[in-house]
Amino acid sequence: MGRSAIILFVALSTISFAQNTRPAAASHDMPPLQHFSPDRIDKSLDPCTDFFEYACAKWIKANPIPPDQAGWGTFSELAIWNIAAIHHTLEEAAAASNRTPAEQKAGDYYAACMDESKIDRLGMAPVQPLLDRISALTEKSQLPELVALLHQNIRPANLVFTDVQYQGILFGVYAQPGFDNAAVMMPTLDQSGMGLPGREFYSNQDERSKQIREKYVSHVAKMLKLTGETEAQATADSQAVLAFETELAKAAMEIVARRDPKNQNNKMTLAQVQAMTPSFNWNRYFAAVHAPSSQEYLVLAPTFFQGVEKLVASEPLEHWRAYLLFETIHLLAPFLSQPFVEENFSFYGRVLAGSQKIQPRWRRCSAGADIDLGDALGQAYVAKYFPPESKERMLRMVKNIEATLNGEFDSATWMSASTKQAAHAKLAAQIDKIGYPDHWRDYSGLEITREDYLGNVERASLFEFNRRIAEFNKPTDRYDWNMTPPTVNAYEDPQSNTINFPAGILQPPFFDPSQIDAVNYGAIGAVIGHEITHGYDDQGRKFDAQGDLHDWWTAQDAASYDERDQCIQDEYTQEVPEAGVKQNGKLSAGEDTADNGGIHLALGALQKDLKDEGKDLDSATDDGMTELQNFFLSYANVWCGELRPELAHTAVMTQGHSLNRYRVDNVVANMPEFAHAFSCHAGQPMVHAKQCRVW
Numbered sequence: 153m154g155r156s157a158i159i160l161f162v163a164l165s166t167i168s169f170a171q172n173t174r175p176a177a178a179s180h181d182m183p184p185l186q187h188f189s190p191d192r193i194d195k196s197l198d199p200c201t202d203f204f205e206y207a208c209a210k211w212i213k214a215n216p217i218p219p220d221q222a223g224w225g226t227f228s229e230l231a232i233w234n235i236a237a238i239h240h241t242l243e244e245a246a247a248a249s250n251r252t253p254a255e256q257k258a259g260d261y262y263a264a265c266m267d268e269s270k271i272d273r274l275g276m277a278p279v280q281p282l283l284d285r286i287s288a289l290t291e292k293s294q295l296p297e298l299v300a301l302l303h304q305n306i307r308p309a310n311l312v313f314t315d316v317q318y319q320g321i322l323f324g325v326y327a328q329p330g331f332d333n334a335a336v337m338m339p340t341l342d343q344s345g346m347g348l349p350g351r352e353f354y355s356n357q358d359e360r361s362k363q364i365r366e367k368y369v370s371h372v373a374k375m376l377k378l379t380g381e382t383e384a385q386a387t388a389d390s391q392a393v394l395a396f397e398t399e400l401a402k403a404a405m406e407i408v409a410r411r412d413p414k415n416q417n418n419k420m421t422l423a424q425v426q427a428m429t430p431s432f433n434w435n436r437y438f439a440a441v442h443a444p445s446s447q448e449y450l451v452l453a454p455t456f457f458q459g460v461e462k463l464v465a466s467e468p469l470e471h472w473r474a475y476l477l478f479e480t481i482h483l484l485a486p487f488l489s490q491p492f493v494e495e496n497f498s499f500y501g502r503v504l505a506g507s508q509k510i511q512p513r514w515r516r517c518s519a520g521a522d523i524d525l526g527d528a529l530g531q532a533y534v535a536k537y538f539p540p541e542s543k544e545r546m547l548r549m550v551k552n553i554e555a556t557l558n559g560e561f562d563s564a565t566w567m568s569a570s571t572k573q574a575a576h577a578k579l580a581a582q583i584d585k586i587g588y589p590d591h592w593r594d595y596s597g598l599e600i601t602r603e604d605y606l607g608n609v610e611r612a613s614l615f616e617f618n619r620r621i622a623e624f625n626k627p628t629d630r631y632d633w634n635m636t637p638p639t640v641n642a643y644e645d646p647q648s649n650t651i652n653f654p655a656g657i658l659q660p661p662f663f664d665p666s667q668i669d670a671v672n673y674g675a676i677g678a679v680i681g682h683e684i685t686h687g688y689d690d691q692g693r694k695f696d697a698q699g700d701l702h703d704w705w706t707a708q709d710a711a712s713y714d715e716r717d718q719c720i721q722d723e724y725t726q727e728v729p730e731a732g733v734k735q736n737g738k739l740s741a742g743e744d745t746a747d748n749g750g751i752h753l754a755l756g757a758l759q760k761d762l763k764d765e766g767k768d769l770d771s772a773t774d775d776g777m778t779e780l781q782n783f784f785l786s787y788a789n790v791w792c793g794e795l796r797p798e799l800a801h802t803a804v805m806t807q808g809h810s811l812n813r814y815r816v817d818n819v820v821a822n823m824p825e826f827a828h829a830f831s832c833h834a835g836q837p838m839v840h841a842k843q844c845r846v847w
């Protein structure tokens with residue numbers, strides 16, 4: 153967990169919310185991998201007017217968003233390819249005899265998930281024991297044990313950390329490195345429990361927000377009716393759920409405040425936590441989840457827990473039952489019978505993301521197996537698709553880009569010698585993780601059967617929950633991963649001081665052994681640079697070489713940093729017409745800084761490699777363009793694609809990444825090298841009058 157900064161937010165593993173894979177024939181034919189090609193360019197357009205259009209418009213027109221997708225782009229094409237690879241492995245494992253334990257688990261998990269007729273026949277039965285426990289809530293003193301039971305059996309909607317909230321019931325509990333001492337994992341309490349994507353969704357008064365709330369209440373009522381409630385009861389309960397969650401939202405920390413780690417660094421003893429929430433017995437909660445006792449707890453959002461206290465003290469029992477019942481059904485809906493799956497998709501897929509139809513079941517089951525048994529599947533994926541040569545070449549690129557950043561530190565006129573020294577030390581201490589973990593997770597304690605799909609999911613949730621609880625007060629494992637190997641994504645984690653590139657993104661068109669260096673540096677090179685830069689963005693720069701929240705900047709250098717950062721924030725505080733909302737440059741500052749720094753560093757590394765080969769950025773390549781033109785076109789190519797307006801709206805409001813168009817246009821317009829590559833001149837849209845640069 154922690155403040156992992158990721159390259160894009162639409163994760164492959166996000167089943168219930170946004171998917172980025174598209175229909176394919178239900179055969180084992182792998183879709184073709186996409187390679188960079190200058191043929192994608194629309195030469196009738198002017199690169200200096202809108203580079204994203206120049207590089208991507210032709211492709212976007214030829215590749216409309218498939219009906220079962222909320223967005224479509226280069227990332228999605230590779231994600232499809234990866235999931236087809238996982239699917240292949242799962243089908244083999246489901247059918248094989250003499251299976252290894254890993255094959256048994258993966259194969260039976262998949263087979264149980266694919267047995268839709270059985271799942272439909274069983275209906276509510278598999279989830280009934282949990283619902284009965286909720287119905288049996290007769291006094292609030294029973295809440296700690298009940299919430300503990302639900303936390304153990306129901307995994308959050310997304311295992312990848314988001315800036316907004318932990319996506320589980322009521323509050324989140326997990327371990328993360330301490331802010332003051334990252335070497336030790338601290339028990340952490342986080343805000344959670346809101347069914348809408350963020351606190352603003354409960355309070356904004358614009359028409360669209362009001363409409364979303366109306367549709368949400370109607371969705372909650374439909375889900376409750378599916379559990380057997382009468383129309384009248386479900387209607388009343390749905391209003392109660394909205395009111396309940398609105399209280400959580402009011403108490404929750406605002407998303408921009410949450411980006412500042414010092415706001416989250418609230419260490420408390422159990423007595424202090426207890427004093428904050430006198431109506432909720434933490435001793436009993438922690439006893440119920442078998443957590444080791446701790447001297448201190450990290451409470452990321454104290455006001456949120458004051459809100460929880462208010463709800464425990466004042467909300468009637470029937471509202472608590474309604475809230476817990478809905479949240480349980482909401483989070484387990486993807487694993488239940490057709491009516492639950494459909495209604496869940498109807499709100500989270502259609503209303504919030506704009507998808508028109510749900511993805512085929514085999515793909516949902518493959519993605520689910522990746523979440524619950526990621527390392528078991530990852531081993532097979534890596535063995536087939538990630539040769540050691542790829543890892544070696546990738547490491548060489550990473551080292552070259554790190555060398556470029558060291559050079560940036562040295563030549564920075566705005567940094568003092570002592571800050572430069574600390575920056576060098578931090579970069580030297582960073583661990584570069586490429587492809588897959590050194591030690592695979594052992595699932596031997598997890599029982600998976602062919603007969604019991606929901607049971608598999610619940611046991612996998614318990615397995616993961618217990619793994620996190622067991623980390624309380626233990627040394628931090630800097631070699632642990634937060635993403636599975638087939639994931640098309642990457643992240644930097646300032647608390648472990650690591651950059652992490654799953655094998656899933658180390659495929660064409662990101663990483664392509666068949667292409668020249670300029671193309672690879674423009675694509676995966678810019679991603680590498682992006683992740684490294686996160687260690688020195690407005691969040692990352694607050695952590696030192698050990699991952700501790702410790703200020704290593706002189707006051708003067710920090711002020712110079714802030715000034716440069718402000719330029720980026722102002723530039724990205726812009727209307728986003730396709731999302732129908734204004735972007736907050738304070739929210740996206742870290743990602744925008746990483747985008748701008750990432751491509752700059754990758755370009756520096758390319759320049760050095762070319763020099764070693766006796767070439768330069770203006771040298772001609774086989775495709776008739778210069779090295780530099782190839783570099784920028786390859787950069788834009790990985791961002792070709794777009795989101796449906798519904799998802800674009802949700803995305804701009806809830807997470808820090810700018811939409812693809814701006815990840816290309818704002819970035820290149822800050823670069824004199826881009827103007828040089830395409831002979832753009834001052835006054836044209838792709839040459840900003842004030843060119844921002846942090847790194």
Ligand SMILES: [Zn+2]
Nearest residue numbers: 157158159746
């Ligand atoms: Zn990022």
